[in-house]
Amino acid sequence: RKEVEQDPGPFNVPEGATVAFNCTYSNSASQSFFWYRQDCRKEPKLLMSVYSSGNEDGRFTAQLNRASQYISLLIRDSKLSDSATYLCVVNTNAGKSTFGDGTTLTVKP
Amino acid sequence: DAGVTQSPTHLIKTRGQQVTLRCSPKSGHDTVSWYQQALGQGPQFIFQYYEEEERQRGNFPDRFSGHQFPNYSSELNVNALLLGDSALYLCASSSDRGFSGNTIYFGEGSWLTVV
Numbered sequence: 001r002k003e004v005e006q007d008p009g010p011f012n013v014p015e016g017a018t019v020a021f022n023c024t025y026s027n028s029a030s031q032s033f034f035w036y037r038q039d040c041r042k043e044p045k046l047l048m049s050v051y052s053s054g055n056e057d058g059r060f061t062a063q064l065n066r067a068s069q070y071i072s073l074l075i076r077d078s079k080l081s082d083s084a085t086y087l088c089v090v091n092t093n094a095g096k097s098t099f100g101d102g103t104t105l106t107v108k109p
Numbered sequence: 110d111a112g113v114t115q116s117p118t119h120l121i122k123t124r125g126q127q128v129t130l131r132c133s134p135k136s137g138h139d140t141v142s143w144y145q146q147a148l149g150q151g152p153q154f155i156f157q158y159y160e161e162e163e164r165q166r167g168n169f170p171d172r173f174s175g176h177q178f179p180n181y182s183s184e185l186n187v188n189a190l191l192l193g194d195s196a197l198y199l200c201a202s203s204s205d206r207g208f209s210g211n212t213i214y215f216g217e218g219s220w221l222t223v224v
Binding site (some may be wrong): 004034042043044045046049087096097098099100101102 | 142144149150151152153154157165167199201212213214215216217218
């Protein structure tokens with residue numbers, strides 16, 4: 001079993017749709033959590049950190065459930081430019097970052 | 110402010126050869142991590158360097174080795190290349206002093222093809 005697991009998708013949604021991605025992690029010692037976005041043949045870029053209280057950045061909302069070891073990302077009012085692969089990232093206290101394999105999103109007109 | 114820079118961007122090697130990839134971290138960062146990303150997978154942690162020492166290592170064989178220089182730049186060396194080593198190699202820098210919450214920033218990567 002992988003340390004960080006994501007539904008690979010692909011998720012194909014129309015513009016304006018709301019879409020949610022889930023991620024589970026197995027290391028209970030994990031300390032911090034992030035979502036990264038990766039465009040085709042490009043490097044991953046930070047989308048947002050994930051806090052225990054949940055946090056929002058514009059159309060994006062991230063949630064963390066430590067008891068269930070579960071992280072989510074919600075995208076509202078999807079845009080064509082949101083098409084990408086979304087990577088869930090979990091850090092241990094030693095600073096090691098473990099990535100999921102990503103969920104692919106395609107937003108269609 | 111220069112971000113993370115990597116070189117070369119693309120290279121082709123033959124099985125059994127050796128390769129060296131280079132990385133300069135973002136200004137102000139002192140920690141460098143290397144990742145391997147195969148097609149369709151997320152980045153896999155190879156190792157991390159801090160204060161010129163390997164601080165952590167992922168599940169990669171000894172053929173993968175690295176180095177960090179006093180100016181915080183780093184090299185990744187892979188010996189006895191296999192076809193399965195073909196991947197995007199990503200360098201990431203941070204300034205975490207061991208703190209897990211700091212963000213890591215990636216370079217554009219080095220695309221390695223082994224034939």
